Amino acid sequence: MIAERWITLLTLAGFLAIPLWALAVDEPFTITLATRAAILALAAVGLNIALGIGGMVSLGHAAFFGLGGYAMGILAFHAQSFQPLDLGLFTIEGTKSMPVIWLTAIAVSALAAWLIGLLSLRTTGVYFIMITLAFGQMFFYFAISWGTYGGEDGLSIYVRNSFPGLNTLVPIQFFAICFVALCAALFFQWRLRASPFGLALNAARQSEARVATVGLSPKRLKLLAFVISGAITGLAGALFADLNRFVSPTMFSWQLSGELIILIIIGGVGRLAGPVIGAALFVALEHWLGGLTDFWHVWLGLILLLIVLFARGGIVGLLTGKAGPHV
Amino acid sequence: MKTILAAAATAALLASSAAAEVKVGMITTLSGGGAGLGIDVRDGFMLAIKQSGRDDIEVVIEDDQRKPDIAVQLADKMIQSEKVDVLTGIIWSNLAMAVVPAATAQGKFYLSPNAGPSPLAGKGCHPNYFNVAWQNDNLHEAAGAYANTAGYGNSFILAPNYPAGTDALTGYKRFFEGEIANELYTELGQTDYAAEIAQIRASGADSVYFFLPGGMGISFLKQYADSGVDLPVVGPAFSFDQGILQAVGAAALGVVNTSQWNKDIDNPTNAAFVESFQAEYGRLPSLYASQGFDTANLLISAVDAADVSDADAFREALRAANFASTRGDFAFGPNHHPVQTIYAREVVQEGEVFTNKTLGVALENHSDAYAAECKM
Amino acid sequence: MSEPILSTRGLSKSFGALKAASDITLDLKPGEIHAVIGPNGAGKSTLIGLISGTLAPDDGQVALAGQDVTSLGPEDRAKAGLGRTFQISALAMEDTVLENALLGAVGATRQARRLFSPVQRDTALTERAMTALTRVGLDKVKDTRCAELSHGQRRQLEVAVALTLAPKAFVMDEPMAGLGAEGSKTMTGFLDTLRAEAPILLVEHDMDAVFALADRVSVMVYGKLIATGTVDEIRASRDVQDAYLGSDA
């Protein structure tokens, strides 16, 4: 059996090697696929902090993904149409600068996560799953009928936003940005998990009473984790929008929330490498099976079933021989 | 980097000196809900390619699952890896909005076999974007015009609450001269229309216009037919195409709908198309199939006239639209959207099969409302 | 006479028609072990819940070190100085022994907002945790996952986590359960020394331990306190004999 640390490092090395190989043999689309996987992995890393460490099964994380996406879409839309965004009290100029967009995405989704978390954490278990779903759906329907930014048609941004010193239109450079963001998030999660906060949060998932008994509020721990989680998923949303140069309400859909959960389960709940392996595998399957047959969903379903039935703890669980945290 | 570029240039030279190879990327919906439309477009398109007997047109087909992000990803793949010259196939407006601006900005041609969102016809038009089907408002405008000729004076209109729905009702109102009894936006994907039908019953309208694509339309028509409300219904062809009619059944009989194509439109191309499509696939063609077929024939005509590597010449060849369309006369307006006749047709039963019969012309040589905004 | 550290006044709690606790008034003085005994279903667990803040009383007050804590939740009562152990172990079962003790140290020092520095590298916190583990004799199994501990070891760990809090008063729910004769003896000896640090409110079934340890004993039956006194007084009480010891022991 393999130690988890090695799995994480090997996964990341593989994640880096494939696009570099693709660059060498001039397969730019493979780089795009790897970028997509990296961004989905980043979103799932965000969710994994809430779900894997804090035990909060959120079926509403698409809300943060979408908010990040629309933060990008709206700012870039106002930049490309040269009309400032009118917020009533004051106006904001649009921008095409990625760092500014990212900060906005993080701030907006963190704020939303704080509000949603505050209300949702009154509930637990399946009720928590469903109330987060409800908030996600509210955003979804709002985005569909909000004509100013395209409604269901979404918003197209014609040129990818810029990052100082890089040409983001070159696939490998944009991949580099996303990969660094993913590594940073993983490093953050690793430190977080080992910190006093991570210790307390992990204990709160297992026994709220225990945490309360040592004088800590499980709700407050979970709320902070939910905010951090939402912020990371929001950042991923902004990157995803930039990858596609397009945002639409599908980023808010419950199917996307479900997909993020599934990525994590495939890889391994609460494991550092879990979302990364899950996303890579999912994107690869989608691409490869989709090319084989129109009915590839059947085969995808069968593969997922096999993973649940025979690889408890996901791929990482299978490799390390340990079931991992119980949610 | 330099060597790669050079290699690409050499490859391009080689390709153009050989028989003018054209690579076409088709992104369409082949799985999940709405797959029927994509399959029809694909089948119509491939039928035309097959009939042309050419081997210099290569078509790469991919399934977008009706998800915008997948469509964008596939477009990237076709442009970056497959190095296609022409893209086509997208069914849904929101997917087209995601793909088309970026693709044309990268110098690719896009031929739309179905979606025609208004931004791409107006301010966002592009010299490399050609719509072979219709601008989204067209069939609704024709329905408004038909309602005038049918003598309706007070319409109850409804559509789902999303951009295409708003466009639909706007399009109808643009041509309809009577009163609007009520204007209703339903939920996207709604399946139960009892509440709306009750409102129709109470509204005092003399006609109903609805735009509810796919399963929504099936549900509405079945429930409407059973409700005992007997106001005449008008709709665009989307809820009455060949794939859907069998699922609606007798509930659709007699409903008038507007379409730029029908299988009984009298011209040799169309007759041959209907016959060969049935022979090839064992089912009647739908308007989506006819659009796919026309798109392929437009492409073939342009490939015959110009080399795709000479973008300006190829664009001119496309603009000329020098091909025999299943709709009869076909020409592009200044914004590369069709100027075409739109018909009113009625749902009839032929033996066991439900299908449409052309009643007459609803709008003659109709362009669209956005052409003036297009600057190119 | 010294002020009590912990006291309840007229605590009552009903679940529907069932009066699980009615008018409970007791106190815990510095340096003493005050045992609460009673048959199953007497309401002892309800009493612990009311004192530790997991249950809200219908009536009555709880005071800790002179402060009224009735309206506070369990985490705030812990902050106010209450160290509690559970009857059914409530530990982070997937975590190691050391991690559970560290949690206590983190809670006691209010450091849960530190997001970025590894807790195991913090010498102050680990020392605090290890000291507690050493005192209950769990230092040798510090890297064992809780789920793999015996019942008795879990009890000891519960006590160790409470120790890391350095509380003003302990409330212990059956710390002897599952320990076996030998373990019971060790634990009894340990609790005997612990009373000098902080008084203990001890709910316990093990009568030998109760009679060996307790300075005072309260007897609870059907949600009511029927007697409070020294061990000898309780042994001699006719009421207690009738209601409890007579039938049970």
Added chain:
Amino acid sequence: MSTILIFEQVLNGLQFGIMLFLMAAGLTLIFGVMGLINLAHGSLYMVGAFAAAWVAGATGSFVFALIAALAAAAAAGALVEIVVIRRLYRAAHLDQVLATFALILIFSEGTRWVFGSFPLFLDIPETLSGPVTLPGGIEYPRYRLTLIGIGIAVALGLWWLTARTRIGIQIRAGENDREMIAALGVDISKLYTLVFALGAALAGLAGALVGAIQSVQVGMGEPVLILAFVVIVIGGIGSIRGAFIGALLVGLTDTLGGIFLPEVFKLFMETGAATQTGSALASMAVYILMSAVLIWRPTGLFGARG
């Protein structure tokens, strides 16, 4: 707006709610007894509709179609329980979510493989078609009245089953304590298969009944599934009574919200914007309802406390 119209809309809301109840009852029963989150419940609804459409097409009989729907959904349910679900009772909720999601993929694309990509035809039987005139002059479709009747009959049947029969006692015991019921000598795995098949049959029945007035197509189950989850969460998971109340609440909120919210907005906005804003809010209405209920009562209206 006339009283007749309002009354008719209330009937519509009731009918929608009662159909939701058929879905929600199975879902809540399966969760209550086995603790299983079954995302594939919507697929069983679809199976029922497709079986009904296929049999109706072959035989022309709506009664046969309903029988086929019940049988096919129950069989599919039992099969799924025996092959997959049985291995998941002790698994984490998350594993159940992934497995039943996988089942959705298999059912949906499998159905498309067999029946093709176009919707199927299923019609209201001749005897039930057309409107009837109710007291007060309301014209209301006979079929929808029948649906209300069938739904109430099923609700009563379920109440009778759980409250008055031996199997109901076993089901209720199973909700409380898995070991206890096994100790009573009940074959627990048979009981679970039976409950799962019963829930599936109810979903299949709903699919067939609704399929006749809607469109029988792949993917028809998922929107209903989400609403059914909303229903059981509002009602309190595991409670049949809660599911019934929750279903009616959701049905009425959805129907009446869609009608009245745009009218409310027309009072202070211009018509076009009002209908759009109102409709947008109406599509969120059931979710707003659910979150409000959960914020007020974190375990639903009739859920177990604590």
